Amino acid sequence: MTRMRRAVLVAVAGATLLLGACGENTERDASQQPQGATLRITIGTQEFPEALVLGELWRQALAVNGYTVNLRKGVGPAEDLDDALREGEVDGYVAYTGTVLSIVAGEEVSGLDPDQTYDAVEAWYESQGMVVSEQTPFENKDAIAVTDAFAEDNGLDSIADLADLDSFVLGARPEFEDLQLGLAGLRDVYGLDNAEFVPAELGTQYAMLDDGDADAVDAFTTDPQLRGGRYTLLNDPELLFGSQNVVMVVDEDKLDSIDSEAFMRVIDAVNAELSVDAMVDLNAEVTDGRSEGEVARSFLRRVGLMTPLRS
Template sequence: MRRRTFLTGSLGVVAAAGVATATGSAAGTGPVITVGSKQFTESWVMGELYAQILRTRGFDVVLKSNVGSADLIDRALRNGQIDLYPEYTGVVLQTFAMPKHMPTTARDTYVAAKKFEAGRGISLLPPTPFQNRNAVAVRTADARKHGLKTVGDLKKLGKISYAEYPDNITGPLGFDAIVKAYGLHDMKVRPLNIGLQYPALKNGDVDAADVFTTDPQLRRYEFTILDDDQAIFGFQNVSPVVRTSLVEEYGERLTEPLNAVDELLTEEAMQALNEAAAMMRLSPAKVADRFLRANKLI
């Protein structure tokens, strides 16, 4: 696989640093660019990836992590408090544009999100290969035994229990929506906080679980992701959202390095990066540095 290396060399354990509200860049004389990220591991890592590669291209970068929810970080971008951040294409539509009907492909989701953002003076750069979206997982042994390939195939199991995090039971991507879309009326919900669904599924306490497709636990356990053939979970590739005025001012000097990073971020690569930060306790800055060096981007 072309340049999709994760880490090379020894993996010394580094205590995870608390993610600061703002991390200054190394001294520089280039244009100042402020990169933001949200309040979770994947966003912290991607913020570091963007910040570090832009520094090597001569920008004086300020990194603001933990800016907040989608609403808050979007407001910070539009108010000029940050210049760019990583966002999920489906979130742009579901949270901000709110169309009557969601697109049915990843490409159409990106195109619709890009068009919406352009109307607000924001540019959406090309998306990552990976998506981080909700999905339904089962134990691989059960998938093989019962021929489970799609979410609808769960009917073959009869009465089953489904792990769902409490905030998502009644949401448009949650338990109630799955039951309705797939007719799974014999499936009962078991509320579990995010992260607890993995040991519950592994140990047989539940038969299926709501997971996120870039969670590092999916690398460690024998689980199978069922195909969401009704496309209720939408499409969630990541694109840098950048104030258009900056794209016009700096052109490829700004966009090329961001695109170079994003084209390497497959689902497998993102799971590995998340695993290093969330489970191996490397700081997001160290994880980003090792990935960029391993792929000869810095």
């Protein structure tokens, strides 16, 4: 065989292998998001455990779909995260709808249900050149908690029912007493002039209930202590505390550069799995000593999101 013929055969074989490889990968690649250095994004979070878990959930789900995510933990509260996004220090962040609407946008939140709050947040961010994902089913907002026994003994279902008591002791962080989204609002909206306020350090309120030092306390709807089923969260029919679902906020220009449809598909898929019970469990696992990364990984595996999504 001549040198020229041998070279031609090698070239043809190489081309055949290349075409074969393309054929073999077509189906597999169709189920994966695009790969490459352009699919990089920096996501910011606040410092508390729930926000860190959310950041890890998004980071890991995006990673298996071809994105490289720099997770900046503990950037600061909502105002700091918003500033960081505007200044290009992060491309997106973990946001609570009610906090964004009240603190960042400066709008009223009381009386708004989750969809109304989301619509207002989406419209406000659109005016700022930013995009929000779909919201989570769970909310993490202020609530009034009592023991199951106290609720049963006094026929309590909603915050309004507390007004029927002769008096009750309310334990909460010191600033809660004067907040409209606190005791001041509870008195205005629900007529709770029968509340005796006792200041408490954040994190000690459930011990106050257990020890009988308070009849009711300010709680948050995804507190890990709620996992045990020993406490009742009273309904807030007037939505005094507003709504606090979670969304991903992303800079619009950045989103356009990283395949916006594929990116939001991943974020929305994760968010859809985050019920109140799921988030309480995730928070409890972190409280029990597991790292946010481990907790997020286990959850994503359970719900089938540790493999690439199909388009």
